[in-house]
Amino acid sequence: MSPHTKPKIVGETQRRVDAPGKVTGDTPFGGDLAGPEVLCAGVIRSPHPHCEVKSVSVDAARNRDGVIAVFTDEDIEGTNRHGLIRRDQEVFVTGRARFLGDALGLVVAATPKVLANALEEIEIDYTPLPIIGTMDDALAENAFPIHPEGNVLASQLIRTGDADTALKESDAVIQSTFKTQCVDHAFLDREAGIAYLEEDGMLTIHAAGQWIHEERRLVALALGLPQERVRIIQPATGGAFGGREDISIQIYLGLAVLKLQRPIRIEYSRKESMLARHKRHPIRVHYTLGATSDGQLTAARVKIESDEGAYASTGPAVLRKAVSHCTGPYRVPNIACDGVAVFTNNNPTGAMRGFGACQLALAYETAILELAQRLEIDPVALKRRNLLQDGEGVTTTQKIPVVGALHCMELALERIGWDKRHYETNKPYLRRGYGVSSICFGLGYGDGFPDASRARVRFADDGMLEVLTAGVDFGQGLHTLAGQIAANELGLALNQVRVIASDTLLTPESGSSSATRQTVFTGNAVRLAASEVKRQILDIAAAYTGLHWDDLELRNRMAIGKEDAKICLPLGQAVRLGRERGYSLDVESCYQPRTVAPEAGTGKSPRAFLTYMFASHAAEVLVDIETGEVRVKRIVAVHDVGKAINPQQVEGQIEGGVMQGLGMALMEEVITRDGQMLNANFTDYIIPTIVDTPDIEAVIVEREDPEGPYGARGVGEPALIGTPPAILAAISDAIGTVVNETPATAERVWQAIQRKKAQAI
Amino acid sequence: MTRRQLDIFNRQDQAAIDKTAERVRKTEATWPLRFTVNGKPVEVAVDPEESLYDTLRERLRLTGTKGACLEGECGSCTVLLDGKPVTACLVMAPQVAGRKVTTIEGLAADDRLHAVQESFIAAGAVQCGYCTPGLIVSAAALLEENPQPTADQVREALEGNLCRCTGYTKIIDAVLDASSSGTEDKANAGVD
Amino acid sequence: MYFQPKNLDEALEIKAKLGADGTLLAGGTDLVVGIRKGRTQVSNFIDLSKVAELGELQEQDGFLRIGAATVHRRLESCAHKALADAAATVGGPQIRNLGTVGGQIGTASPAGDVSVALIALNAEVELLSAARGSRRLPLADIFTGPGKTSIADDELIRAVWVPHGRRSEFYKIGKRDAVAISVVMAAASIGPSNDVAIGIGCVAPTPLRCRRAEDHINSHGLDGATINDAAQIVREDVSPIDDHRAGAAYRREMAGTLTKRLLWRLLHSKGG
Incomplete structure (x- = not known):
């Protein structure tokens, strides 16, 4: 770089700050932190998906050589409760167990082998209760209540205009149903971590979550400790995707450490990870969509039923997201949407990338396809006519200033070669198909929920700029992004910035790494703090050089006169001068935008979410019509990210989201019978491999967002949401009928083909 | 417990726990195992029923080898056994007696990263990083056998390594990048 | 020990x-x-x-x-x-x-x-x-x-x-394109005297040799008609189960479909 080139770190691909330690294996993850010298703990789980636990006999286990202790609810001095929205889960159940992952106690042993044997010796006396395995069972008349209040967790609605009348007056009305499956996050790094007491009595827990300050609150409450006595440190974390939002091992670790006054480690097996963790909601959507004869959408009536599993988790928020995204990026003037979340004895369902919006995207995109068939209009033409434009309102009536929907779709069509698409194949039983999806996603918690991020930026004595954020980086690249923004503000290179992250003792609360919020929230907080540090430096330099601060700029580790580059002050000297003169050079900032809670009775909100991201994915597939096998050949994924702060990371997020979307579209499914998960392993819970990966083109659109830092929007969740409907549309194009259930396994695609054949006869 | 009770507990019981734990650990490790790890001969007492994964991580504290499933499905624990990639979780420790094992820690030489490690960083093939060591070991084995693979050969060689974050695209790029730079290195070495 | x-x-x-x-x-x-x-x-x-x-x-x-x-x-x-x-x-x-x-x-x-x-x-x-x-x-x-x-x-x-001396083909349906347990899979071969052998997986308690279908072809020759017959015989002779990987009806149907596909491949590559 020439000395006069302005550093432009934001908008430039920079190497991730965490990559070097990860390629050598040096970076410790939760399971790498302790060796055999540390005692290991394991969880006693419910013997039945729905039962009253009468007693837990621990004597045999306790007497086994090498077992150090066994703890049950009697050992817990706090509330013994957790849960993100409602504190409705017991750490150790005291009466009713509602799914197989419910915990009854904890065994601590000298070695993993002893632990495994001891856990098998625990005898549990229980009375089985009826297992509510499906939503239909739960909603049946006189169904056995899973919770005292019954089997309905929550309901949500949207009422805009008059959908009933508008549907009656519509020229064409289709009714479409879509059923999505239960999906597992399948992050690779199993829940694992260690905890110990510091000299000063601080309970210190190294375990991966998504919001360390909330985890600190949950641990403190459950165990009856003041928050100040709990410290959570996030180790390197191998993926999350929403799967680390609910608490996992933190409370168990804390309990054992408090009781035994020594370090403890816990590591779940893959099976335990899958059996104990919450999942993505399986959702059933009944969609009625109306239009005029020339394809203007008139009204939607949408009924959403969501399988909550045994506990609330983030279910109420997921349901609201589903409802508030029920018409996606389309202009639908009349909407009547009703959603209900239903308890069952399956795994609790909660946060997962897409969070209710991805299930609804499949529903509205399938409805649009069916409507196009009914109207005999090209689906793309139908979409063009009905996609929102800048300034128009989404489902909740919130008006969005920058709507990239149409722009993204046109680009997706162009890149996949829509107008030149061909249908030839080299086998008589292969059919080619193309599909395109349009989706939108509201960023942040939204709906008036308190949502803020704090960041601290300071100069350290060694001259490095330090960025402190509690925000969790589980692979998405937040820490690199935070470093880039701070570096950009102060005219530094990324290697002149040190990111200190995710430690409740050292770093200010940044909220959760979820809801596609950190780019906007922590990005803005870092920018605010860094720009204030910059103001201080410019003040110091102005006093030193005699120039007005506005006539100075920061680059190449110097404050330099804009007009005359010979007038300059090296940054190190400015920091020293500043210290002498009492400047803090240490600023904490908070970004806390306002959103508005939904209106009672209509669910409308003028600002349900801070901002929206729009995206469009196009897919090309080959379908074997004799076996139903689907091979995805190409995906083009276009996202209006506003501003790509690190283009390579944005591409990486999109490519990863596409492959999780492909998994959801074609193969992933948690299969449960009577509350028993039948595929709690990677042999039968199938996620895509490198061989399943199509040619993916990630296309970045940058129509700046008024809210985001440098105009940036987050991309995490939308990256997944667009892919399943694009693939399903392509399959439909290939076989001439829709598949209205995910995953579209070979068997289901084959069945759809058989149904179509039967109808034709 | 009061502070005083805790102190008593600490002094008496902590020593007893240490003693028990130490004894039980020794009872399990009955099998003397000799093999070579990353070029160095090691001798370690193992439980004959443990896997190479456990030996590497627990006994030798080489924790760069990861394990997402421990059932041979994810490839996170890929190591080279006599130069060939295998899942360490499915190898019983005694089976490696007298053999050579290379882990992710053994790929970088003299503080210089392996070409695949470099290219993973540059291509953005690392996100959460949990699958990364296994993928790099598999890719290094491929390039050893086939210095200039096609994209399809890269896919075939890495089909046993799951990644949940990246969508694999940049991983394929990284391995192809490493293959060409590896060739250049060799060409240069030839000139020298 | x-x-x-x-x-x-x-x-x-x-x-x-x-x-x-x-x-x-x-x-x-x-x-x-x-x-x-x-x-x-x-x-x-x-x-x-x-x-x-x-x-x-x-x-x-x-x-x-x-x-x-x-x-x-x-x-x-x-x-x-x-x-x-x-x-x-x-x-x-x-x-x-x-x-x-x-x-x-x-x-x-x-x-x-x-x-x-x-x-x-x-x-x-x-x-x-x-x-x-x-x-x-x-x-x-x-x-x-x-x-x-x-x-x-x-x-x-x-x-x-x-x-030696047998040409053969294999086809597998799994839930993804690599490292997948089979949902149904089949193999077939043809010998120097045009005798065929057929094996099918995941459709019976054991890997299944489809003798009746083989006999049919071996006594009537390999052609489009006998291939269809063989596929039908295979569908009749398999005894698949419903499980979390696939339904019995799909497996039964696919056993026939794959038989047909493999036999056609053997027929087409005949002498080639």
């Missing part, structure tokens, strides 16, 4: 002594998983990793003789297409570098890709015991149920013999 015999004689001796209580360990790709899942209890391991003789791969008397400890990775390049293709679909390279052909036969899974290919290639299995020496029998005959074979408690699998 953990035994690590140094050669074949030692292995046979230990196996004879321990009988059913001695569990043979070769690649470990099934056994170790079974132990981890609590599906398999092992009182004594007989680790075959040091028995070099079992890893031999050689041409002998018009057969390819595959030592029982030959890993799948080595079979990927063998001349029998169905066997090579089947071997290449077993797990990823890491598994194929560990898993052995003898291990696959010994575990007797109805989803054993390599077993199905071998059946369809008219392979024979050579068994060995300290007391009775060796015996050779058609591979298809040793499977008696899921995880069950007629191999005696004091025997071990010495080798598999695959006759």
Whole structure:
């Protein structure tokens, strides 16, 4: 770089700050932190998906050589409760167990082998209760209540205009149903971590979550400790995707450490990870969509039923997201949407990338396809006519200033070669198909929920700029992004910035790494703090050089006169001068935008979410019509990210989201019978491999967002949401009928083909 | 417990726990195992029923080898056994007696990263990083056998390594990048 | 207990002594998983990793003789297409570098890709015991149920013999394109006298040899009509189950579809 080139770190691909330690294996993850010298703990789980636990006999286990202790609810001095929205889960159940992952106690042993044997010796006396395995069972008349209040967790609605009348007056009305499956996050790094007491009595827990300050609150409450006595440190974390939002091992670790006054480690097996963790909601959507004869959408009536599993988790928020995204990026003037979340004895369902919006995207995109068939209009033409434009309102009536929907779709069509698409194949039983999806996603918690991020930026004595954020980086690249923004503000290179992250003792609360919020929230907080540090430096330099601060700029580790580059002050000297003169050079900032809670009775909100991201994915597939096998050949994924702060990371997020979307579209499914998960392993819970990966083109659109830092929007969740409907549309194009259930396994695609054949006869 | 009770507990019981734990650990490790790890001969007492994964991580504290499933499905624990990639979780420790094992820690030489490690960083093939060591070991084995693979050969060689974050695209790029730079290195070495 | 015999004689001796209580360990790709899942209890391991003789791969008397400890990775390049293709679909390279052909036969899974290919290639299995020496029998005959074979408690699998001169094809439906347990899979071969052999997996308690369909073609010749008949016979003769991987109806239908597809491939490549 020439000395006069302005550093432009934001908008430039920079190497991730965490990559070097990860390629050598040096970076410790939760399971790498302790060796055999540390005692290991394991969880006693419910013997039945729905039962009253009468007693837990621990004597045999306790007497086994090498077992150090066994703890049950009697050992817990706090509330013994957790849960993100409602504190409705017991750490150790005291009466009713509602799914197989419910915990009854904890065994601590000298070695993993002893632990495994001891856990098998625990005898549990229980009375089985009826297992509510499906939503239909739960909603049946006189169904056995899973919770005292019954089997309905929550309901949500949207009422805009008059959908009933508008549907009656519509020229064409289709009714479409879509059923999505239960999906597992399948992050690779199993829940694992260690905890110990510091000299000063601080309970210190190294375990991966998504919001360390909330985890600190949950641990403190459950165990009856003041928050100040709990410290959570996030180790390197191998993926999350929403799967680390609910608490996992933190409370168990804390309990054992408090009781035994020594370090403890816990590591779940893959099976335990899958059996104990919450999942993505399986959702059933009944969609009625109306239009005029020339394809203007008139009204939607949408009924959403969501399988909550045994506990609330983030279910109420997921349901609201589903409802508030029920018409996606389309202009639908009349909407009547009703959603209900239903308890069952399956795994609790909660946060997962897409969070209710991805299930609804499949529903509205399938409805649009069916409507196009009914109207005999090209689906793309139908979409063009009905996609929102800048300034128009989404489902909740919130008006969005920058709507990239149409722009993204046109680009997706162009890149996949829509107008030149061909249908030839080299086998008589292969059919080619193309599909395109349009989706939108509201960023942040939204709906008036308190949502803020704090960041601290300071100069350290060694001259490095330090960025402190509690925000969790589980692979998405937040820490690199935070470093880039701070570096950009102060005219530094990324290697002149040190990111200190995710430690409740050292770093200010940044909220959760979820809801596609950190780019906007922590990005803005870092920018605010860094720009204030910059103001201080410019003040110091102005006093030193005699120039007005506005006539100075920061680059190449110097404050330099804009007009005359010979007038300059090296940054190190400015920091020293500043210290002498009492400047803090240490600023904490908070970004806390306002959103508005939904209106009672209509669910409308003028600002349900801070901002929206729009995206469009196009897919090309080959379908074997004799076996139903689907091979995805190409995906083009276009996202209006506003501003790509690190283009390579944005591409990486999109490519990863596409492959999780492909998994959801074609193969992933948690299969449960009577509350028993039948595929709690990677042999039968199938996620895509490198061989399943199509040619993916990630296309970045940058129509700046008024809210985001440098105009940036987050991309995490939308990256997944667009892919399943694009693939399903392509399959439909290939076989001439829709598949209205995910995953579209070979068997289901084959069945759809058989149904179509039967109808034709 | 009061502070005083805790102190008593600490002094008496902590020593007893240490003693028990130490004894039980020794009872399990009955099998003397000799093999070579990353070029160095090691001798370690193992439980004959443990896997190479456990030996590497627990006994030798080489924790760069990861394990997402421990059932041979994810490839996170890929190591080279006599130069060939295998899942360490499915190898019983005694089976490696007298053999050579290379882990992710053994790929970088003299503080210089392996070409695949470099290219993973540059291509953005690392996100959460949990699958990364296994993928790099598999890719290094491929390039050893086939210095200039096609994209399809890269896919075939890495089909046993799951990644949940990246969508694999940049991983394929990284391995192809490493293959060409590896060739250049060799060409240069030839000139020298 | 953990035994690590140094050669074949030692292995046979230990196996004879321990009988059913001695569990043979070769690649470990099934056994170790079974132990981890609590599906398999092992009182004594007989680790075959040091028995070099079992890893031999050689041409002998018009057969390819595959030592029982030959890993799948080595079979990927063998001349029998169905066997090579089947071997290449077993797990990823890491598994194929560990898993052995003898291990696959010994575990007797109805989803054993390599077993199905071998059946369809008219392979024979050579068994060995300290007391009775060796015996050779058609591979298809040793499977008696899921995880069950007629191999005696004091025997071990010495080798598999695959006759030369047969063209073969393999096709697998899994839930994804790599490292997937089969939903249905099939293999077929045709010999020098135009005799066909058909093997199907995941549609019966054992890897299934479809004799009735073969007989039909072998007595009426291989053509479009007999292929359709054979597919129908296969659909009738399989006995698939509903499970979390697929439904019985789909498996039954696919058994026929794959039979048809493979036989057409053999017909088209005839003489080519």
